Amino acid sequence: MKLPSTSTRDNTDGQDFGFTFVEVLIVLALVGFISAVAIIIGIDSYARYAFRSQVDAATGLLEKARSQAINNIGGKVDEQVCHGVKFDDPSNLVLFRLSDCTTHDPAYDFKVEKSKAVDYDTITPEIIFSPLSGQIQIAEANITLTQGSKSVTITINHEGGINWQ
Numbered sequence: 001m002k003l004p005s006t007s008t009r010d011n012t013d014g015q016d017f018g019f020t021f022v023e024v025l026i027v028l029a030l031v032g033f034i035s036a037v038a039i040i041i042g043i044d045s046y047a048r049y050a051f052r053s054q055v056d057a058a059t060g061l062l063e064k065a066r067s068q069a070i071n072n073i074g075g076k077v078d079e080q081v082c083h084g085v086k087f088d089d090p091s092n093l094v095l096f097r098l099s100d101c102t103t104h105d106p107a108y109d110f111k112v113e114k115s116k117a118v119d120y121d122t123i124t125p126e127i128i129f130s131p132l133s134g135q136i137q138i139a140e141a142n143i144t145l146t147q148g149s150k151s152v153t154i155t156i157n158h159e160g161g162i163n164w165q
Helices: 021-070
Strands: 081-086 092-099 110-113 119-122 126-129 141-147 150-156 162-164
Touching (some): 021 081, 021 092, 021 126, 021 141, 021 150, 021 162
Antiparallel strands (some): 092 110, 119 141, 141 150, 150 162
16 A cells, blocks of 8 residues: 655656755845845934933933922022033033032932933033022023934023923
8 A cells, every 4th residue: 555645746757856056045135135124224223222312311310400409409498409410521421419509519420321422512511400490500501412414402491491302
């Protein structure tokens, strides 16, 4: 009794069936092309994520400094404490506090590392928020973050309102 064949082709004439060299090359070329496109998309997505992360870090520190100033964190009843963010440090964004709004106390500094791929452009190296009101001590401040063709400007108005786009 002959067993049934599970092959879809009858191999009775002695020919071997398989892929030709051209078919293998076409499949490898397609896999290579799809991989290259995926790598390019992945790198671009990471660059956008890193830039957005820096924008979020800068705005988050500004909002935290303003909140701490409004709530007079670290101050006593008769002592008011200013809080601010320093942008002129070459490697870090620095959240700081000023006792009596004049004396910088480095023990309370909170540092967030700057990305080397993002440029910070600001006329004002430090943004200082007044206690209890949250107003800044200048008329208005702008911080522009740039990475390649992407750019975001953070604006702080005289009342301490923080906007970015």
